[in-house]
Amino acid sequence: MSGLSASLATALSGLIADQGAMQATTNNVANVNTPGYSREVPILATSDPVVLGNLTLGTGVNLQKVQSIRDPILETQIQQETQTQGQWNALVSALSQTQVNFTSSSGDIGSAISNFFNSINQLATSPADLSLRQGVLTAAGNLATAFNSTSKNLSSQRSSLNGSVAETVDQVNQLTSQIAQVNEQISRLENAGQSAGTFEDQRTQLIDQLSSLVDVSVVPSDNTITITTATGTALVAGQQNFQLSTSPDSSGMQQVFSGTTNVTSTIAAGQLGGLLQMRDQQLPAIENQLDTLAAALATAVNGVQTSGYDLKGNAGTNLFQIPASTAGAAANISVAITDPSLIAASSDGSSGDNGNADTMYALRNQGIVSGQSASDYYANMVSGVGNATSNATAQQSASSLTLQQLNDERGSVSGVSLNEEAANLIQYQQAYAASAQIITAINSMMYDVIHMTTLTG
Amino acid sequence: MRINPNSIPDLLSALEQTQQQVSTDMQQIASGQSVNQPSDNPAAAGLLIENADQTSEADQFLRSIGSVQGEMQNADSALNSVITLLQRAITLGTEGANGTLNDSDRQALAVEVQGMQSQLVGLANLSYQGNYVFAGTATETAPYVQDPTSPSGVRYVGNAGVNLLAVGSNLSVQTNLPGSQLLSNSGNDVFQAIQELITSLQNGSGVDAAVNEISQAYDYVNAQRVFYGNSVSQLNAQQTYLNSETTQLAQQQNTLGGADLDKAMTDLGSSEVSQQATLEAIGQTQQASLFSYLK
Numbered sequence: 001m002s003g004l005s006a007s008l009a010t011a012l013s014g015l016i017a018d019q020g021a022m023q024a025t026t027n028n029v030a031n032v033n034t035p036g037y038s039r040e041v042p043i044l045a046t047s048d049p050v051v052l053g054n055l056t057l058g059t060g061v062n063l064q065k066v067q068s069i070r071d072p073i074l075e076t077q078i079q080q081e082t083q084t085q086g087q088w089n090a091l092v093s094a095l096s097q098t099q100v101n102f103t104s105s106s107g108d109i110g111s112a113i114s115n116f117f118n119s120i121n122q123l124a125t126s127p128a129d130l131s132l133r134q135g136v137l138t139a140a141g142n143l144a145t146a147f148n149s150t151s152k153n154l155s156s157q158r159s160s161l162n163g164s165v166a167e168t169v170d171q172v173n174q175l176t177s178q179i180a181q182v183n184e185q186i187s188r189l190e191n192a193g194q195s196a197g198t199f200e201d202q203r204t205q206l207i208d209q210l211s212s213l214v215d216v217s218v219v220p221s222d223n224t225i226t227i228t229t230a231t232g233t234a235l236v237a238g239q240q241n242f243q244l245s246t247s248p249d250s251s252g253m254q255q256v257f258s259g260t261t262n263v264t265s266t267i268a269a270g271q272l273g274g275l276l277q278m279r280d281q282q283l284p285a286i287e288n289q290l291d292t293l294a295a296a297l298a299t300a301v302n303g304v305q306t307s308g309y310d311l312k313g314n315a316g317t318n319l320f321q322i323p324a325s326t327a328g329a330a331a332n333i334s335v336a337i338t339d340p341s342l343i344a345a346s347s348d349g350s351s352g353d354n355g356n357a358d359t360m361y362a363l364r365n366q367g368i369v370s371g372q373s374a375s376d377y378y379a380n381m382v383s384g385v386g387n388a389t390s391n392a393t394a395q396q397s398a399s400s401l402t403l404q405q406l407n408d409e410r411g412s413v414s415g416v417s418l419n420e421e422a423a424n425l426i427q428y429q430q431a432y433a434a435s436a437q438i439i440t441a442i443n444s445m446m447y448d449v450i451h452m453t454t455l456t457g
Numbered sequence: 458m459r460i461n462p463n464s465i466p467d468l469l470s471a472l473e474q475t476q477q478q479v480s481t482d483m484q485q486i487a488s489g490q491s492v493n494q495p496s497d498n499p500a501a502a503g504l505l506i507e508n509a510d511q512t513s514e515a516d517q518f519l520r521s522i523g524s525v526q527g528e529m530q531n532a533d534s535a536l537n538s539v540i541t542l543l544q545r546a547i548t549l550g551t552e553g554a555n556g557t558l559n560d561s562d563r564q565a566l567a568v569e570v571q572g573m574q575s576q577l578v579g580l581a582n583l584s585y586q587g588n589y590v591f592a593g594t595a596t597e598t599a600p601y602v603q604d605p606t607s608p609s610g611v612r613y614v615g616n617a618g619v620n621l622l623a624v625g626s627n628l629s630v631q632t633n634l635p636g637s638q639l640l641s642n643s644g645n646d647v648f649q650a651i652q653e654l655i656t657s658l659q660n661g662s663g664v665d666a667a668v669n670e671i672s673q674a675y676d677y678v679n680a681q682r683v684f685y686g687n688s689v690s691q692l693n694a695q696q697t698y699l700n701s702e703t704t705q706l707a708q709q710q711n712t713l714g715g716a717d718l719d720k721a722m723t724d725l726g727s728s729e730v731s732q733q734a735t736l737e738a739i740g741q742t743q744q745a746s747l748f749s750y751l752k
C-alpha cells in the first residue's frame with residue numbers, strides 16, 4: 001500500500017507541478033503585449049528520492065519557482081542608451097527650432113545687412129537727395145528690426161526651455177517616488193520568500209523612463225538598489241527617494257537643486273541634460289554671436305557717421321543706438337535718427353560731398369566683426385547653427401539605431417513567443433493528462449487491493 | 458538561438474525612415490532648393506549667404522552706375538552746347554576783326570555775343586535731379602552768378618570738390634568736374650574770354666586777341682570734355698563686367714543650393730516604392746501562431 005500511496009503522491013506532485021507551469025505559460029501569453037514584461041519560465045526539479053532497503057525511489061517533481069528571464073547587463077546598456085537618446089532628442093528638437101531664425105527669408109539679417117549697404121551706395125550717387133537719405137534710414141530701421149526680432153525669438157525659446165526644465169524635474173521626482181514604492185513592494189515579497197518578478201519588470205520600466213529624462217547610475221545595494229545620477233546626486237536609495245527641486249537664479253533661469261546643493265551643471269544626459277545644455281551653453285553662445293555682430297556693425301557705422309558732416313554742415317551723430325555692453329546689443333539696437341538730413345554723407349561739410357558715404361560703404365567688405373565682414377560673420381554663424389543641428393540629428397539617429405538593436409536583443413532574451421508558449425502548453429497539458437491517467441490507474445489498483453480479500457458468495 | 462518575437466517596432470521604425478525620406482524629397486521638389494534649412498548642408502548654407510550678398514552688391518553697383526551715367530550724359534550734352542556757342546563766338550569775332558565793318562555792325566555783333574554770355578551761364582548752371590552739376594560739391598546752389606564788378610562778368614560760388622563713387626569691388630570713379638576747373642579755370646576762363654570779345658567789339662580794338670583767347674578756351678573745354686567720354690566708356694565696361702559677374706554668381710548659387718530635380722524625382726519614386734514594400738511587410742506579419750493550430 002505504501003508503494004501505491006507513494007505513487008499516488010508522486011503522480012499528484014506531477015499534477016501540481018504541471019498546473020503551476022501552466023499558470024506561468026498563461027501569464028506569459030496574457031502579457032504578450034505588456035511593455036517591459038520578462039517571460040516567466042517554470043523551474044522544475046526532481047524531488048529528493050527516498051531509500052527503502054536497497055531501492056532508491058523517486059518522489060516526483062517539485063516546481064521550485066517561476067523565474068523571470070532577463071539579462072541585467074542588457075538592461076543597463078538599454079538604460080545608458082536611453083539617456084543618450086533622451087539628450088539628443090531634446091537637443092535636436094531645440095536646435096531645429098533655433099535654426100528657423102537663420103533660414104533664408106526676405107526679412108532675415110543677411111538680407112537686411114545687404115540692403116543697408118546698398119542704400120549707402122545709392123546715397124553716394126546723390127548725397128543731398130532727401131529721398132535717398134530716407135532710404136538709408138528705412139534700411140537701417142529694417143536692420144535693427146531684424147536683429148530685435150531674432151533676438152526676441154531666441155530669448156523666447158530660452159524661456160520655454162526654462163519651463164521645460166522645471167517640468168522635467170517634476171517628472172523625475174514622480175518617477176523616483178514610484179520607484180521607491182516598488183522597491184518597498186519587492187523587498188516585502190522577497191523577505192516573504194516569494195518571487196517579485198512582476199514588480200521587478202515594473203521597476204525596470206520606471207528606471208527606463210527615468211533614464212530618458214536624466215542620467216542615471218543603478219547600483220545594487222543590500223537587497224535593493226540605489227539610483228544616483230552619473231555624478232553621484234542621490235535619487236533613490238531603496239525605499240527612500242530624494243526629490244530634486246528647482247529655483248530660479250537672478251536671471252530667472254531654473255537651477256536644479258538636490259537639497260541645498262546646486263547640481264545643474266552636473267546633469268550630463270537624458271532630456272534634462274539636453275535641455276540644460278541647450279539653455280545654458282548652445283543658445284547663449286548663439287545669442288552672444290548675434291550681439292557681437294550687432295554691436296560691431298553699429299559701432300563701426302557710428303564711428304564713420306560721427307567723423308563726417310550732415311546735410312546742414314554739422315558734425316554727424318550716432319545712427320544706431322546700442323547699449324554700453326555687447327550683451328543685449330541685438331535685442332536693443334535701434335535707429336537713433338529720424339531726420340534724414342542728419343545722415344553724415346559729407347566728409348568736408350559741403351552738402352554735395354559724398355566722401356563720408358563712400359567711407360561708410362567701404363565698411364561692407366572690411367573686417368569689422370572679429371576680423372570678418374558683417375556678412376561673412378553672419379554666414380559663419382548660420383553655418384555653425386546648421387552644423388550643430390545636423391550633428392545632433394546624426395547622433396540622434398545613431399543612438400536610435402543602437403537602442404533599437406538593444407531592444408531587439410532584449411526581446412530575444414525576454415520577449416514572449418506565442419509559438420513557444422503554445423508548444424509548452426501542449427507539453428504541460430499532455431503531462432498533466434498522463435499524471436491524471438496514472439492516478440486513475442492507481443485508484444483502480446487500490447480498489448483491487450481493498451477488494452482483494454472480499455470473497456463473493 | 459532565440460530571436461525577438463516582436464518585429465513590429467523594427468518595421469515601424471523602417472516605415473518612419475522611408476516616410477522621412479519621402480518628405481525630404483518632396484520638400485526639395487516643391488522649393489527647387491536642396492538647402493532648405495542650414496542643417497541640410499551647413500557649408501553650402503554659409504556660402505549661399507555670401508553669394509547673396511555679393512549678388513546684391515553687384516546689382517547695387519549696376520543701379521548706381523545707371524544713376525551716374527544719366528548725370529554724365531546730361532553734363533556732356535551741356536558741354537557740347539557750350540562748345541557750339543564758342544564756335545559761333547569765334548565766327549562772330551573773326552567777322553568783327555574784319556577792318557571793313559563799321560561801328561554799328563560791330564555793336565550788333567557785340568549784342569549777339571552778349572546773348573551768348575547769358576546762355577553760357579544757363580548751361581554752366583545745369584541742374585540734374587536737384588543737383589547743380591558743375592558746382593563741385595556745393596550742389597545745392599547755382600555755381601555761377603552774374604556779377605558786373607567781376608572782370609568776367611560772373612562769379613563762381615561753387616567749390617572745387619570732386620566726388621568718387623564705388624562701382625566695383627576695386628573700382629571707384631570720379632563723378633563730376635567742378636566749374637572752377639572746367640569753365641572758369643584761371644587762364645582758360647570761357648566767361649572771361651567772352652567778356653573780352655564783347656568789350657573789344659564794343660571798343661573796336663583788340664578783337665583779334667579776344668578771338669585768340671576764345672580759341673584757347675575752346676581747345677581747353679574740348680580737352681576737359683574727354684573726362685565725360687572716358688567716364689561713360691569706363692562705366693559701360695564695368696556694366697558689362699558686372700553683368701557677367703551676376704551670371705556667374707547665379708550659376709554658383711544654383712550649384713550650391715539648387716535641387717537636382719531629376720535626382721529628387723527618382724529618389725521620390727524609389728522612396729515611395731520602399732514605403733509601399735514596408736507597409737506590405739507590416740501587413741503580412743500577422744502570421745498565425747501555433748495557437749491557431751491547437752484543436
